Amino acid sequence: xxxxxxxxxxxxxxxxGYDSPSPDNIVILAxxxxxxxxxxxxxxxxxxxxxxxxxxxxxxxxxxxxxxGKSTLMNLIxxxxxxxxxxxxxxxxxxxxxxxxELAYIRNKEIGFVFQTFNLLARASALHNVExxxxxxxxxxxxxLERAEEVLRKVDLGDRMDHRPNELSGGQRQRVAVARxxxxxxxxxxxxxxxxNLDSATxxxxxxxxxxxxxxxxxxxxxxxxxxxxxxxxRIIHIRDGKIDRDxxxx
Amino acid sequence: xxxxxxxxxxxxxxxxxHGELYNAWVTAxxxxxxxxxxxxxxxxxxxxxxxxxxxxxxxxIVVMSVINGMNLYIAEHIANxxxxxxxxxxxxxxxxxxAYLKARRLNRPIRMExxxxxxxQLVGYKTMGATAEYGGRTxxxxxxxxxxxxxxxxxxxxxxxxxxKVDYGRYISESDFTxxxxxxxxxxxxxxxxFPNVDPLGKEVRVSxxxxxxxxxxxxxxxxxxxxxxxxxMIPLTTFQQYFFNRPELNISIQAWxxxxxxxxxxxxxxxxxxRRHVQYNQxxxxxxxxxxxxxxxxxxxxxxxxxxxxxxxxxxMVVGGIVIMNIMLASVTDRTHEIGIRKSLGARRRDILTQxxxxxAVMAGTGGVVGILLALLxxxxxQKFVTSSVPPSAIVVGVGLSVLVGLFFGIYPANKAARLxxxxxxxxx
Numbered sequence: 001x002x003x004x005x006x007x008x009x010x011x012x013x014x015x016x017g018y019d020s021p022s023p024d025n026i027v028i029l030a031x032x033x034x035x036x037x038x039x040x041x042x043x044x045x046x047x048x049x050x051x052x053x054x055x056x057x058x059x060x061x062x063x064x065x066x067x068x069g070k071s072t073l074m075n076l077i078x079x080x081x082x083x084x085x086x087x088x089x090x091x092x093x094x095x096x097x098x099x100x101x102e103l104a105y106i107r108n109k110e111i112g113f114v115f116q117t118f119n120l121l122a123r124a125s126a127l128h129n130v131e132x133x134x135x136x137x138x139x140x141x142x143x144x145l146e147r148a149e150e151v152l153r154k155v156d157l158g159d160r161m162d163h164r165p166n167e168l169s170g171g172q173r174q175r176v177a178v179a180r181x182x183x184x185x186x187x188x189x190x191x192x193x194x195x196x197n198l199d200s201a202t203x204x205x206x207x208x209x210x211x212x213x214x215x216x217x218x219x220x221x222x223x224x225x226x227x228x229x230x231x232x233x234x235r236i237i238h239i240r241d242g243k244i245d246r247d248x249x250x251x
Numbered sequence: 252x253x254x255x256x257x258x259x260x261x262x263x264x265x266x267x268x269h270g271e272l273y274n275a276w277v278t279a280x281x282x283x284x285x286x287x288x289x290x291x292x293x294x295x296x297x298x299x300x301x302x303x304x305x306x307x308x309x310x311x312i313v314v315m316s317v318i319n320g321m322n323l324y325i326a327e328h329i330a331n332x333x334x335x336x337x338x339x340x341x342x343x344x345x346x347x348x349x350a351y352l353k354a355r356r357l358n359r360p361i362r363m364e365x366x367x368x369x370x371x372q373l374v375g376y377k378t379m380g381a382t383a384e385y386g387g388r389t390x391x392x393x394x395x396x397x398x399x400x401x402x403x404x405x406x407x408x409x410x411x412x413x414x415x416k417v418d419y420g421r422y423i424s425e426s427d428f429t430x431x432x433x434x435x436x437x438x439x440x441x442x443x444x445x446f447p448n449v450d451p452l453g454k455e456v457r458v459s460x461x462x463x464x465x466x467x468x469x470x471x472x473x474x475x476x477x478x479x480x481x482x483x484x485m486i487p488l489t490t491f492q493q494y495f496f497n498r499p500e501l502n503i504s505i506q507a508w509x510x511x512x513x514x515x516x517x518x519x520x521x522x523x524x525x526x527r528r529h530v531q532y533n534q535x536x537x538x539x540x541x542x543x544x545x546x547x548x549x550x551x552x553x554x555x556x557x558x559x560x561x562x563x564x565x566x567x568x569m570v571v572g573g574i575v576i577m578n579i580m581l582a583s584v585t586d587r588t589h590e591i592g593i594r595k596s597l598g599a600r601r602r603d604i605l606t607q608x609x610x611x612x613a614v615m616a617g618t619g620g621v622v623g624i625l626l627a628l629l630x631x632x633x634x635q636k637f638v639t640s641s642v643p644p645s646a647i648v649v650g651v652g653l654s655v656l657v658g659l660f661f662g663i664y665p666a667n668k669a670a671r672l673x674x675x676x677x678x679x680x681x
Contacts, residue, residue: 080596080674101600108598119593119678123288135281136598138274180597 026089027187027219028054028077033086033096035072035242046072047083048242054188054221059214061222061230064239071192073239074223078113078190079106091187108136112181116193118173120165120180126152127161130180137184151179155209171202178209188219195229207232275606282607286614289583300579301619303572304657307565308623308650312642313630314561315649318554320640324475325550332543333412335377335510337517339369339503339524343539344546358537360500363492365527366406369503372523376516378506380409383491383499390484391457392445400441401483402458404491404499412504415485420452420467423487427466431489435463438481439471458484461494477637513542569653572619573661580612580665591669592677605670612662613655620654 035047046069054060064070075081076088079095082103088096095106113119120129131139131148139147152161155175165173174194181189191210195203207229214220214234222233230236231250238246290297332338341361342354366381373379383404390400405413410422420436427434435456442451455462463486472480492499507516517540524530528537584591591604599607624647634640 075675078596080678101602104595104598104600104603107596113596115678119589119596121590121593123292132594133597135277136594136600136603138277140277184598 025055025057026053027056027058027091028052028221029087029089030076031087031089033073033076033083033088035069035076035081036084045242047076049086050239050242050244051086052237052244052247054219056187056219057214057217059210059220059222059234061224061233061236062239063224063227063230063236064245065225068239069242070223070225070239072242074190074192074221077188077221078111079103104136108133109184110187112178112184112186112189114174114177114181114189114191114194116196118165118170118177118197120173120176122165125162125164126157126168126176126179129165129176130183133180133184147183148179151182152176154182155179169202170198171205174198174202174206175209178206178213182213182218188221189213190221190223192223193225194222195224195226203229278603278606279610282610283614285607286611289611290615290618296579297615297618300575301572301615301622303568303575304616304619304654305572305623305626307568307572308620308654309626309630310568311561311565311653312624312627312646312650313634313640314557315646316627316631316640316642317634317638318558319643319646320635320638321554322550323641324639326543326547332541333414333504333506335507335513336412336504337507337513337520337540337542339365339505339520340539340541341500343536344541344549346549354539358539359528361503361538362498362501363488365524366501366503368527369505369520369523373505373516373519375508375512375519376505377508378408378411378504380406380412380504381488381501382406382409382413382504383488383496383501385491385495388458388484390441390445392441392454395445397441397444397482399482400458402491402495403483403485404488404495405485406488409504412506414472414480416470418468418470420465422467423485428487428489431493432487433461433463433490433494434466434486436467436469436485437465438469438479438483440479440482441484442468456484459495463490517542565653569657573616573657576612576616576658577661577665579615580608580662581668583611584608584665584669587669588672588677588680591672592674592680595672595674596678601670604672605666608666608669609659609662612666613658616658616661617651617655619658620651623654624650 030053031051033047033050034045037044037046050069050073062070062073072081076083076096079090079098080103082098083096086096087094090106090110093106095103098106107113120126121132124132127145127148130152131144134144134147149158149161152158155178157172157175157179160168160172160176163172165176168176178189181191189210194210195206198206210220210222211232220233222229224230233250235247235249237244238248339361341358342351363381366379370379385402385404386399388400388402390397405423407423407425407428409415410417415422415436415438417436418439422436423434426432437451437456441456445451445456446454451465451468454465456465457463463484469481469483469485474480486494488499505516505520507513521536521540524538525536530537591599594604594607627646627650628642631640631642
């Protein structure tokens with residue numbers, strides 16, 4: 001059975017030949033994002049005027065060495081933080097000026113996080129971990145269970161639903177995290193060094209999973225410092241010293 | 252399948268599918284299970300944490316139960332002077348030691364003349380009787396003896412007023428009374444001691460070198476505060492005068508026809524006695540008129556004090572218990588910072604985290620309350636052997652309710668701290 005839909009994405013003319021950004025298909029639009037951290041004596045610019053856009057169905061890697069500001073950018077894209085100045089539009093909504101509660105809602109509905117350290121609740125089963133985002137939008141238990149089982153089967157963990165994270169391998173844990181990211185049908189899947197804690201074979205397996213998700217139409221933003229991983233994406237945004245250094249199409 | 256995996260065409264305004272109330276309910280239920288799990292995981296820590304609340308609840312329930320039980324007990328055994336009955340005595344009961352001493356000094360005792368006077372002058376009563384008591388006697392039968400027996404001189408009418416009922420044989424009759432017959436009506440303590448296997452009727456019991464023929468046996472009454480109420484020898488009041496006290500000090504029991512006639516009848520007796528004793532209009536009564544309410548009101552004053560003290564003690568325990576819970580919750584927030592970060596990254600709002608931790612605190616304290624109640628029920632079992640005690644349902648509601656409130660209140664600060672955590676910082680914590 002084909003686990004993912006093979007339907008053509010709604011936008012784009014092909015895997016690598018995307019339409020030019022237009023108001024209809026832009027998922028992320030960042031305009032002149034600045035993030036300044038006020039230290040005791042000095043101000044540090046983690047981001048100094050970053051602008052870019054990502055259209056629906058794209059598979060983008062944000063790459064840069066540590067300290068380049070890519071984590072700060074990821075936090076902004078993930079609506080975990082707000083920029084000091086500049087505008088960030090997610091799916092047509094200006095999210096750079098939202099309140100905490102509104103940001104929480106966006107994180108719940110629009111963004112599926114996949115973290116380097118998996119960030120699963122240790123005491124909860126895979127199933128419960130996956131249904132967690134549904135709890136925060138008030139989905140009734142029966143529906144939560146049904147949908148959580150569905151996405152777990154999609155990442156080939158149908159037989160591991162009742163296992164706790166410590167009973168799973170690293171790759172399985174990361175697949176639980178991916179299932180959790182998928183459960184609310186987010187606009188983007190935001191992965192932060194998703195293979196950083198995995199051996200290369202397992203990392204490959206996860207990257208293949210992302211490739212499949214991409215092919216079934218999901219928009220994926222991958223943050224990494226490894227070139228091999230970034231090369232799996234179809235576009236790489238290089239960040240250096242809080243600025244976009246280079247924006248290239250690959251693949 | 253297709254739609255669930257593809258990117259979404261458009262995103263509406265930030266509206267949740269279900270009502271805010273339903274969301275809160277889903278979150279609360281989740282929080283409840285998290286709390287139960289946390290309690291279950293750290294059993295010893297939870298027990299120690301909840302000790303304050305447990306002790307507070309137990310104390311509250313036990314005291315409430317004892318007071319409740321005693322209320323019933325007092326109403327039934329002690330304040331039970333008989334249906335619609337009041338008692339005319341030398342002094343008013345239950346008004347404090349000073350007043351008692353003063354009354355003992357100033358008031359003349361109630362005498363046979365007073366009884367006869369009331370019999371002649373009072374109208375509209377149902378029954379009137381008089382008793383005189385000579386306590387702490389020793390009763391003998393053959394070579395056996397029983398101590399601390401009360402010899403009570405009674406009028407035949409007391410069978411309608413007093414607590415005693417005839418088990419077998421008969422009570423003191425009019426004829427016994429008229430002829431000062433040397434007969435007695437005895438309590439079950441004497442029967443058990445002297446006549447365990449013999450018919451007591453017709454046997455001679457001796458008290459203070461006087462012999463009395465047993466004519467009847469009373470039904471068992473039981474004990475009040477560990478004092479047997481069945482250790483008595485009742486004889487005709489006239490016989491009592493002849494053998495023990497020529498001028499006995501009486502208690503006169505007067506029964507009204509109905510509850511509504513109690514007060515008018517009391518007033519009538521008061522008026523007659525004041526006139527008889529030439530009490531000036533501005534002077535207090537030189538006698539006492541006592542009804543069940545007199546005893547009950549004293550008792551309630553007493554329990555009011557006990558209860559106030561208990562509330563104070565319980566409040567202190569609850570505050571201490573609450574602070575311990577707050578402390579543990581603060582530690583828990585620190586321990587689980589990473590978890591809070593994960594939840595926030597998945598869309599938990601401040602109020603979701605707030606709800607989670609407040610509910611956890613309330614569930615914890617509520618569990619303490621439940622354990623406290625169970626402990627109180629357990630303690631109640633041996634306590635019941637000494638004093639009447641019954642756990643009122645209201646105590647259970649108050650016990651759990653109060654604990655939950657304490658948990659809610661002391662949970663606010665830690666929960667607020669958790670809710671305000673920055674998601675990025677929290678995710679970074681390990």
